[in-house]
Amino acid sequence: MYSLTIPALGVLAIIVLYVWPGVASTGSKARRKLPPGPPRLPFVGSLFHLPKGHDWLVYEQWGKKYGGDLVHIDVLGSNIFVVNSAKAANELFEKRSSKYSDRPSLTALTQLLGFDWTLVFCPYGDRFRAFRKGFHTYLSPDAVKDYRHIERKSIHRLLCNLAEKPEEFTGHLRHMAGAIILAIAFGIDVKAENDPHVETAEKGLQTVTAGSTTRAAMYDFFPILMRIPSWIPGAGFKKEANSLRRFPRAMLEDPMQATREAMAEGRATSSVASAMLAKLESQSTLKSEIDVETVCALQIFFLAMTTHPEIQRQAQSEIDAIIGQDRLPDWDDETSLPYVGALVKEVLRWRIVTPLGVYHRLIEDDVYGEYFLPAGSTVVGNIWAITHDEAVYPDPMSFKPERFLESTVDFPEMVFGFGRRICPGRHLALESLWLGVASILATYDISKAVDENGREIEPVDDCVSGIVAYPLPFKCSIQPRSAVTERLAVAPLVWNN
Numbered sequence: 001m002y003s004l005t006i007p008a009l010g011v012l013a014i015i016v017l018y019v020w021p022g023v024a025s026t027g028s029k030a031r032r033k034l035p036p037g038p039p040r041l042p043f044v045g046s047l048f049h050l051p052k053g054h055d056w057l058v059y060e061q062w063g064k065k066y067g068g069d070l071v072h073i074d075v076l077g078s079n080i081f082v083v084n085s086a087k088a089a090n091e092l093f094e095k096r097s098s099k100y101s102d103r104p105s106l107t108a109l110t111q112l113l114g115f116d117w118t119l120v121f122c123p124y125g126d127r128f129r130a131f132r133k134g135f136h137t138y139l140s141p142d143a144v145k146d147y148r149h150i151e152r153k154s155i156h157r158l159l160c161n162l163a164e165k166p167e168e169f170t171g172h173l174r175h176m177a178g179a180i181i182l183a184i185a186f187g188i189d190v191k192a193e194n195d196p197h198v199e200t201a202e203k204g205l206q207t208v209t210a211g212s213t214t215r216a217a218m219y220d221f222f223p224i225l226m227r228i229p230s231w232i233p234g235a236g237f238k239k240e241a242n243s244l245r246r247f248p249r250a251m252l253e254d255p256m257q258a259t260r261e262a263m264a265e266g267r268a269t270s271s272v273a274s275a276m277l278a279k280l281e282s283q284s285t286l287k288s289e290i291d292v293e294t295v296c297a298l299q300i301f302f303l304a305m306t307t308h309p310e311i312q313r314q315a316q317s318e319i320d321a322i323i324g325q326d327r328l329p330d331w332d333d334e335t336s337l338p339y340v341g342a343l344v345k346e347v348l349r350w351r352i353v354t355p356l357g358v359y360h361r362l363i364e365d366d367v368y369g370e371y372f373l374p375a376g377s378t379v380v381g382n383i384w385a386i387t388h389d390e391a392v393y394p395d396p397m398s399f400k401p402e403r404f405l406e407s408t409v410d411f412p413e414m415v416f417g418f419g420r421r422i423c424p425g426r427h428l429a430l431e432s433l434w435l436g437v438a439s440i441l442a443t444y445d446i447s448k449a450v451d452e453n454g455r456e457i458e459p460v461d462d463c464v465s466g467i468v469a470y471p472l473p474f475k476c477s478i479q480p481r482s483a484v485t486e487r488l489a490v491a492p493l494v495w496n497n
């Protein structure tokens with residue numbers, strides 16, 4: 001009997017506490033027009049129309065179907081606005097950035113799973129501003145030049161790992177990105193294999209995935225669920241969260257402790273954490289901000305090279321003509337290699353790493369054209385739709401680096417997000433991506449893998465439907481271009497710091 005009554009009471013409580021006030025308040029604003037969107041039912045809104053995956057494509061279609069730059073989605077009384085055009089994104093996120101820079105409260109990720117320390121989910125306000133200032137100090141275009149020796153070393157290790165176990169390329173990419181962040185943020189030189197800090201970060205990431213499911217989202221829509229004990233049937237996510245929350249904490253605390261110990265023993269190398277600990281600042285700015293996006297971008301690069309051999313060949317010819325095969329590329333070569341630069345830009349546009357960015361929250365009521373946008377709404381920038389607009393990027397689904405060689409098309413910086421929330425790691429990401437891509441192209445040929453009968457295997461060309469849209473696992477062949485480039489890839493580190 002209890003099993004029937006408790007959920008029924010729960011639903012009633014939810015309606016009374018959350019849905020009814022939403023209905024009552026929108027009633028008084030009845031004459032204020034909301035943007036068009038999918039059909040709505042009383043109380044649940046468009047809940048039953050929500051996409052079941054690849055949300056960015058559905059939102060893009062809704063934009064075309066219902067017209068206009070903005071789409072309104074009502075979920076259980078909460079307003080979500082999807083921004084599908086560059087014009088609206090520019091007007092709202094950039095020109096009116098003081099209103100659009102908050103984050104929705106992600107109860108599951110921040111409170112249940114303990115991801116309250118990362119800038120990504122930090123609400124707009126004084127703490128956010130202090131946080132961003134710190135990021136700027138350590139990740140500005142000039143500051144990132146100081147980390148070039150770290151990036152070179154990690155990319156070189158990647159080249160060696162690709163020679164040894166090419167089939168594990170995704171693992172090597174993760175290791176490379178983790179090594180760069182841990183060295184910059186904490187001065188930690190990660191082990192070549194099975195590094196405990198890299199492993200902790202991986203577990204932390206799985207926790208983000210667990211916190212981004214629909215089950216977890218119920219806690220975001222109804223924070224009252226937080227008060228329900230975890231033993232009650234249906235509150236299972238809370239139990240799962242209790243078992244996972246040690247990983248997000250450990251991601252931050254373990255490397256911080258390692259830095260403290262290294263400083264006490266006088267063997268700490270310079271890092272963001274050691275600089276801040278030296279100034280007795282209790283919080284390290286950069287922390288263990290996990291760089292999953294660069295890993296995803298490099299996976300997309302491997303996919304693009306597997307399916308576009310002629311483009312790979314063109315980039316390699318450019319590298320051979322400019323720097324030959326007796327040394328690896330370096331940043332000084334960047335301006336002499338325009339095609340490689342355009343290829344990196346197209347990797348970031350072709351398959352968007354974070355197709356819907358990270359959601360923003362509107363701080364005060366706003367009006368856009370004829371439409372009213374109430375305070376507290378979630379505002380989603382559909383980066384995918386904007387960077388696949390045919391009018392700006394003709395034939396948008398095709399991988400065409402040359403579109404960025406034509407002077408009329410600018411690189412869409414919004415692949416890194418919007419306004420005051422734009423990715424503070426973008427300069428570091430672009431530096432690592434460029435050197436990673438140029439070095440791999442200089443030394444390896446990437447092509448379709450072949451099965452036991454010698455037939456080419458078509459790579460799976462699809463992605464995960466998450467905040468970060470990783471390509472689904474796919475096979476490819478990674479072979480040294482020649483004996484010369486193989487020696488180059490595995491040679492001892494030759495660069496100066």
Ligand code: HEM
Nearest residue numbers: 119120291293294297353357358416417418421423425429
């Ligand atoms: C290809 C690589 C990357 C891509 C495509 C990317 C993309 C993004 C996007 C779309 C956002 C959300 C912006 C918004 O809310 O409008 C973001 C936020 C963020 N990114 Fe990146 N990112 C990348 C690499 C990095 C790296 C290397 C770091 C750290 C060193 C980093 C740290 C952050 C942080 C801390 C935020 C949160 C900013 C805030 O909430 O104010 N990202 N990134």
